[in-house]
Amino acid sequence: MTDKDPVQPTDDEARALARSLLHDATFGALAVIDAATGAPSVTRIAIGTDPTGAPVTLISRLATHHTALTADNRCALLLGEPGPKGDPLTHPRMTLHCTAEFVASGTEAHAALRAHYLASRPKSKLYIDFPDFTFLRFTITGGLLNGGFGRAFRLAPADLVAALTG
Amino acid sequence: MTDKDPVQPTDDEARALARSLLHDATFGALAVIDAATGAPSVTRIAIGTDPTGAPVTLISRLATHHTALTADNRCALLLGEPGPKGDPLTHPRMTLHCTAEFVASGTEAHAALRAHYLASRPKSKLYIDFPDFTFLRFTITGGLLNGGFGRAFRLAPADLVAALTG
Numbered sequence: 001m002t003d004k005d006p007v008q009p010t011d012d013e014a015r016a017l018a019r020s021l022l023h024d025a026t027f028g029a030l031a032v033i034d035a036a037t038g039a040p041s042v043t044r045i046a047i048g049t050d051p052t053g054a055p056v057t058l059i060s061r062l063a064t065h066h067t068a069l070t071a072d073n074r075c076a077l078l079l080g081e082p083g084p085k086g087d088p089l090t091h092p093r094m095t096l097h098c099t100a101e102f103v104a105s106g107t108e109a110h111a112a113l114r115a116h117y118l119a120s121r122p123k124s125k126l127y128i129d130f131p132d133f134t135f136l137r138f139t140i141t142g143g144l145l146n147g148g149f150g151r152a153f154r155l156a157p158a159d160l161v162a163a164l165t166g
Numbered sequence: 167m168t169d170k171d172p173v174q175p176t177d178d179e180a181r182a183l184a185r186s187l188l189h190d191a192t193f194g195a196l197a198v199i200d201a202a203t204g205a206p207s208v209t210r211i212a213i214g215t216d217p218t219g220a221p222v223t224l225i226s227r228l229a230t231h232h233t234a235l236t237a238d239n240r241c242a243l244l245l246g247e248p249g250p251k252g253d254p255l256t257h258p259r260m261t262l263h264c265t266a267e268f269v270a271s272g273t274e275a276h277a278a279l280r281a282h283y284l285a286s287r288p289k290s291k292l293y294i295d296f297p298d299f300t301f302l303r304f305t306i307t308g309g310l311l312n313g314g315f316g317r318a319f320r321l322a323p324a325d326l327v328a329a330l331t332g
Contacts, residue, residue: 006228027254029244031197031208034263039240040206042197044259044312062172064310074205078195084250087289088193093210097200123253144230146210 007144007152014153018145018160021080021094022055026121029078030057034064035071046124047079048117055079055096055138056103056113058124062132069136073100077138094155096143103135110135173310173318180319184311184326187246187260188221192287195244196223200230201237212290213245217282221245221262221304222269224283224290228298235302239266243304260311260321264304276301 008014025047034041043065045057055077059066069075080093103110113135118125127133143155174180191213200207209231211223221243225232235241246259269276279301284291293299309321 006226027248029195029197029208031195031206031242033199033206037240039263040197040199040242041261041263042195042208042242042244043261043310044244044255046255060172074203076197076206076208078208078210081248081254082193088247089210089212095207095209097205097207144209 006150007154010145010153010155010159014145014147014151014155015159017092017147018094018143018153018155021092021145022096022160023049023053025055025079025081027081030065031076031078032065032068033072033074035068041065041068046121047077048121050113050137051116054140055098056117057136057138058117058128058133059136060130060132061134066134069100069102074098075100075138090148092145092147094143094145096138096155096160097141098138099141100136100138103137105134113137172316173320176311176319176321176325180311180313180317180321181325183258183313184260184309184319184321187258187311188262188326189215189219191221191245191247193247196231197242197244198231198234199238199240201234207231207234212287213243214283214287216279216303220306221264222279222283223302223304224294224299225302226296226298227300232300235266235268240264241266241304256314258311258313260309262304262309262321262326263307265307266302266304269301269303271300279303 028047029042030045031042048056050056075098077096082088082091140157145153194213195208196211197208214222216222243262248254248257306323311319
């Protein structure tokens, strides 16, 4: 790749930062591969968590990323949105590489997810039951944390699991 | 794709919104295809414009997206960052599908781009001449504007060109 790897060994401070970025996220950028062209695309989506702490979203079946994920469920999330102050490019953020699974309505898993999502995002009651909306659950396969200039760390799923169970 | 296309005909108001999102962007999300896995990835990058108004960025050769774009220069940008108030998911944003070209240093094009970028982003003088940093220019091939709930518009390169020449 390169002859100089700028990535540092992942430590507990990095893990805590990654877990807080996931826990605090309310929206993020979702990257997918366009089914028709094979080119990448990226869109803004709502982010919540399921009862185990895994990232989830609620998207419309009319969205182009729904079509993309139906054809190829590999995707990536960018989480960690800058606030109104400071340099956005030094604000901590992370890329999570994931696979996305649709959660079918009418199942127990859907009912539990719906209740959890509504509790944490009350405004979603406006559209959560729209017939064209569907839940996606993300399974994290790896990631990269950028804690600011010169602070890059590789993330394994286990680095975020503490947040999912604690 | 779907039996119901939620995309409206692109009008002058939509074009003006798209041009302002491009003009005002200082950072955004860049989606690429990972060279090793073929899966999508997404990262936060600085966004500026070249003297013609086309989007550009300055990235490190050590970054994984540099490796990805060297192998496959198809990419996508998400521009239009929410402010501190209001619902981030109703804030206007757009996806631009692009190809990315590296701008070699030591060329006239690089000198003009460097001067323009420095003028608009003075803080970049801290790293603009680092040997591992390189400019990327994005050529827009199409896009999708989301002006808020129910306000989606497809974008052709010409919809943004008025900003590039005006």
